[in-house]
Amino acid sequence: MIAHVCYLNTLRKLPRMPIKTCISMVHSKYGKIISKRKRFLGRKRAFETIFGTWESSFQAFPGYMAALKHANPGIVVQWRLLEGRIFDFVFWAFKPSIDGFARC
Template sequence: MKDYTICQGVDYRVYESEPTTFYAKYHSKLGSDTFAEAIKPLVEVDPSIKVKSVIAEVQSKFNYTVSYRKAWLATQKAVESIFGGWEASYEALPIWFEAMCHKEPSAVVYFETMLAYQGDDLVDGTHLYEKYKGCLLVVVSQDGNNNIVPIAFAIVEGETSDAWHFFLSNLRQHVVTRDGVGLISDRHESINSSIIRSNGAWSPPRAFHMFCIRHIELNFLRKFKAPYL
């Protein structure tokens, strides 16, 4: 029934049903809910499927061209229907971390809640988007075979001095416990501030804070606008 309505470019609403028959009224506007049900198998196989791929699949299967916005809404609804919404995902984090720590006893998880949501080690941060904003702080390390290995992360309210202090303090206490390590970063003001607040934990001789060459290059190009240099 849903396949037929999509092919016709209409939607329906059931107003009466019997054991073997149901009665529906059609209307010309095809809603994203109907599309969401139709594309659930696609989303279940590939939750990160691109909207353009959804549009192409609908066109191929139903010979109907859906708008980008409607396809995007349908994809979001299908993801939530299959895997749960943003709230459910955040509520599941403590359970997921508990299972992770049970599997790997050396793992450490530390929560600090707020009243409202508003080798050489390399640390950096990236901003989060979608419904919940914030920032993901990450530290990775390089082993003897030049493999980059993630060793810790934190989801915080933003790339602030307090957030970096929270992250680097726990990193020093639970993960990077030996002295003489190198800490590479873009030397963001909030990182520099948190290192000053660390009471020597991230300062010589216990640690050596170094520049990230990649960020030096980017900052140089941003300032001088001269790639040949």
């Protein structure tokens, strides 16, 4: 409830909103001081509601890379997962950058 009432609109505008701001928002709206755990979990829940979870972003990553290749002919894209689930790295270079670097 704290996430939806207090944090959603503010996090959309300020994704890096400090926890102190969260505390003051709850205090001014309800006149209560909430625990650190509730502050953290409320902010986390609101953030995930707006931007999604790490897991959902990770699952969508191959689609992002495919869209990047489709929209940019000649692009070089490499990425690697360790043990199938651990993200290791991603690299991409656009074709004009590759061509320009070859002339340096």
